[in-house]
Amino acid sequence: MKVLTGSLIKESEENAVKGGAFSFRELMYRAGSLAADIIAEKYSVSGKKIAVLCGSGNNGGDGFVAAEALSRKGADVTVVMPFGPPKTDNARYYCERLRNVKASDSFEDADIIIDALFGIGLNRPLDKTAENVIKKANACDCVRIAIDIPSGVEADTGKISGEAFSAELTVTFIALKPCFVLPCGSDYCGETVVADIGVPVNKYAYLTTEKPIFKKRRHNSHKGTFGTALLFCGSYGMAGAAILAARAALRSGVGIVKSVLCDGIYTPFTAAVPESVCVPLKQNKSGTLSAENTDVKALLKGADAVLAGCGMGNNADTAKIVNELVRNTEVPLIIDADGINAIGASIDIIKKCKAPVIITPHPGEMARLLNTAVSEVEADRVSCARTFAQKYGCTVVLKGANTVIAAENGDIFFNCTGNPGMSTGGSGDVLSGIVTALSAQGMPPLEAAKAAVYLHGEAGDKAALKKGQRALIPSDIIEEL
Secondary structure (H helix, E strand, O other): OEEOOHHHHHHHHHHHHHOOOOOHHHHHHHHHHHHHHHHHHHOOOOOOEEEEEEOOOHHHHHHHHHHHHHHHOOOEEEEEOOOOOOOOHHHHHHHOOOOOOEEOOOOOOOOEEEEEOOOOOOOOOOOHHHHHHHHHHHHOOOEEEEEOOOOOEOOOOOOEOOOOOOOOEEEEEOOEOHHHOOOOOHHHHOEEEEEOOOOOOOOOOEEEOOOOOOOOOOOOOOHHHHOEEEEEOOOOOOHHHHHHHHHHHHHOOOOEEEEEEEHHHHHHHHHHOOOOEEEEEOEOOOOOEOHHHOOHHHHHOOOOEEEEOOOOOOOHHHHHHHHHHHHHOOOOEEEOHHHHHHOHHHHHHHHHOOOOEEEOOOHHHHHHHHOOOHHHHHHOHHHHHHHHHHHHOOEEEEOOOOOEEEOOOOOEEEOOOOOHHHOOOOHHHHHHHHHHHHHHOOOOHHHHHHHHHHHHHHHHHHHHHHHOOOOOOHHHHHHOO
16 A cells, blocks of 8 residues: 655645546545545444534535535534634535535534544644644544544654544545554554545555465475574573564474574473474573574574574674674574664674675664664654665664564555554564564565564454453464464
């Protein structure tokens, strides 16, 4: 799915009108009518009290069209115009043609409140009147729906400068806007439905991930056909990270998982993952892999993809092992968690890697790599991920709500699967295992990252339906793969 900035949306609309497909007035009618159809389909509107908050611009015009259409569907509709009559010709046209709709200043008793105050053009803080209206709407015990985007949210950045309409459903047009996939705007959008009003899209800012399609496996296959994933994971006290990564890799279709382990966690690991080949090595005094006892070059033989980091511990031995992997691997290398932290001070080394590198940081790890604050990363996730990917020639999977995948050429993809129940220790280990398994099966690095993030989120969504978000644990995600 394409994600368009506000300027690209306007450009697409102008091109469609210039091409003679329809006028701006007809576009407004399509938008408002489709919004009403979607609302009526999702909620039983007949006999319901619906208040439509209409601004003085074109978003208000969408609201007027929707109000009239909902009244024809049997709803008791009121329009509220807190900023006075519409100021644009097209909005005024549809306001003047309201027939079965009342005008009022009150909406506290509404069953449904529809926000059509501001559209994608808003890029300034709200005034007191708008803030008070939105605050009052958010306090009402009713269903709240936004048309285009929730008022108070900036379309291109997701930023909020005060109050913002908190929607259960947002009906947007033509394409997703960045605010639907960025903090903090995505918190206010609720379920998002993109209504096709007939405007073609040629240019876009970003893309979303799509469900991967896998080829049918040949009958004449064996374990070597589907690759070997080599995992450097776990340490004393962190056996679970290695277990989760290995189990996730196995559930993601790789032929062989070969796990390099501290001897101190060999017993619990093999009890939990008997399907994995194990290479137990004598651990150091910290309970992590000892660089002295780890022959990286020998271990790399026969591997089709390598994972380093999950629960490895962050010390000099870890840093040496990960550096050796970067220098010597000729197959895709996935670096996560402690692997990222261990080489953070010498991160330039990944520029010298002969094979593709995928890093999977959470915002804290990304902040350490960029020598900045987590708040700065969260304020501009796209720029942080893109800048790093381009500078170091790798694929970046910046984890979080709507995980950002940045390609080394600067392309950006957002993932829209997943839920807050996945915000628990170990979920990242599961994701790393999936990425590694898909890479080992021959999927190109960027495609492996995109597919893994999508499947990880979708499995989490299925698990949440069974367990509930609060009860969700990483093992539940693995079982849904």
